[in-house]
Amino acid sequence: MAQNFLPERLPNLFLVLLVLATAIYSAKVTDLKETNLSLFFQDISAPGAVNATVIPVAGVAGKAQTFTQFGTVFVTNDFITKSADSNSLEVGRAQGMYVTVGLDGLNSHVMISIVFTNKEYSGSTLEIQAKATDLKETILSLFFLDISAPGAANATVIPVAGVAGKAQTFTQFGTVFVTDDFFTKSADSNSPEVGLAQGMYVTAGLDGLNSHVMISIVFTNKEYSGSTLEIQGVSKQFEVAREVSVVAGTGKFRFARGYATFETYSYHVPTHHAVIRCNVTVQHY
Numbered sequence: 001m002a003q004n005f006l007p008e009r010l011p012n013l014f015l016v017l018l019v020l021a022t023a024i025y026s027a028k029v030t031d032l033k034e035t036n037l038s039l040f041f042q043d044i045s046a047p048g049a050v051n052a053t054v055i056p057v058a059g060v061a062g063k064a065q066t067f068t069q070f071g072t073v074f075v076t077n078d079f080i081t082k083s084a085d086s087n088s089l090e091v092g093r094a095q096g097m098y099v100t101v102g103l104d105g106l107n108s109h110v111m112i113s114i115v116f117t118n119k120e121y122s123g124s125t126l127e128i129q130a131k132a133t134d135l136k137e138t139i140l141s142l143f144f145l146d147i148s149a150p151g152a153a154n155a156t157v158i159p160v161a162g163v164a165g166k167a168q169t170f171t172q173f174g175t176v177f178v179t180d181d182f183f184t185k186s187a188d189s190n191s192p193e194v195g196l197a198q199g200m201y202v203t204a205g206l207d208g209l210n211s212h213v214m215i216s217i218v219f220t221n222k223e224y225s226g227s228t229l230e231i232q233g234v235s236k237q238f239e240v241a242r243e244v245s246v247v248a249g250t251g252k253f254r255f256a257r258g259y260a261t262f263e264t265y266s267y268h269v270p271t272h273h274a275v276i277r278c279n280v281t282v283q284h285y
């Protein structure tokens with residue numbers, strides 16, 4: 001038996017991959033559903049095995065067709081189960097291609113269809129495409145301290161323009177507010193500041209219900225210092241949870257996209273001090 005016949009990916013002939021797929025369907029704000037699935041791909045990469053579920057089909061002439069060789073194209077048809085046990089019920093198939101696209105062999109570009117065959121999702125598919133190592137998801141809960149007491153020297157949100165002859169209030173169409181709230185990681189406003197929420201709110205609903213929000217989340221703490229997130233969207237001011245989009249970012253959050261919710265966590269009427277909880281979910285590089 002020739003030694004050189006040994007497949008190079010031994011001993012992992014049989015890999016179990018865990019894919020946590022979070023599918024977010026973009027739609028009308030109130031329509032969004034989120035589905036979390038944990039799927040186990042049963043992946044057999046033994047070179048030449050008749051039951052291999054991932055095989056190289058093309059590559060650079062004269063080079064071995066391996067996962068780390070730039071230009072190698074693999075076709076895959078893994079079966080998917082809901083538990084790590086490969087004898088558990090198949091719930092679908094992962095069919096598609098992987099292409100090694102990093103010249104250094106580190107990155108693979110993934111194009112696969114998740115084709116559900118079980119009863120619950122039968123006929124449904126999900127398309128997955130990305131450079132395999134790229135997207136990260138960050139989830140944060142931030143607490144904004146918002147002081148809206150009219151005329152207070154320490155107010156963090158103040159009206160700066162509006163319709164002539166009308167009071168500059170949150171419910172008056174056309175009122176423009178500028179804000180600079182500091183935020184912390186806990187509801188206690190005496191806890192260390194982690195950043196500032198700087199930007200504008202404009203009451204953009206003729207009926208005074210909706211506000212248009214344009215704010216930058218500017219991190220000042222060590223972990224994210226220098227990084228920012230841009231938030232823009234319509235805030236339905238009188239709803240318990242107001243959802244807006246995260247449209248961009250810088251620093252650790254380059255190319256960020258996602259969403260944020262705002263909830264009034266506490267409100268002290270005499271001083272107009274509000275603590276607003278902002279939950280941010282972003283995907284970024």
Ligand SMILES: *[C@@H]1O[C@H](CO)[C@@H](O)[C@H](O)[C@H]1NC(C)=O
Pocket residue numbers: 022034035036
């Ligand atoms: C999905 O998972 C995330 C992260 O674990 C969690 O925050 C979120 O609430 C989950 N969503 C659902 C609908 O279970």
Ligand SMILES: *[C@@H]1O[C@H](CO)[C@@H](O)[C@H](O)[C@H]1NC(C)=O
Pocket residue numbers: 044049051
């Ligand atoms: C694939 O074939 C190998 C060699 O015949 C065998 O040892 C292995 O159990 C097979 N795997 C599956 C999942 O059928």
Ligand SMILES: *[C@@H]1O[C@H](CO)[C@@H](O)[C@H](O)[C@H]1NC(C)=O
Pocket residue numbers: 152153154271
């Ligand atoms: C803002 O000023 C008011 C009035 O002087 C004071 O009661 C309140 O504690 C101040 N808030 C903060 C967070 O400094």
Ligand SMILES: *[C@@H]1O[C@H](CO)[C@@H](O)[C@H](O)[C@H]1NC(C)=O
Pocket residue numbers: 141241261262263277279
């Ligand atoms: C914000 O996050 C907290 C902590 O995970 C959670 O309890 C709360 O329900 C979230 N708020 C919204 C509007 O999703």
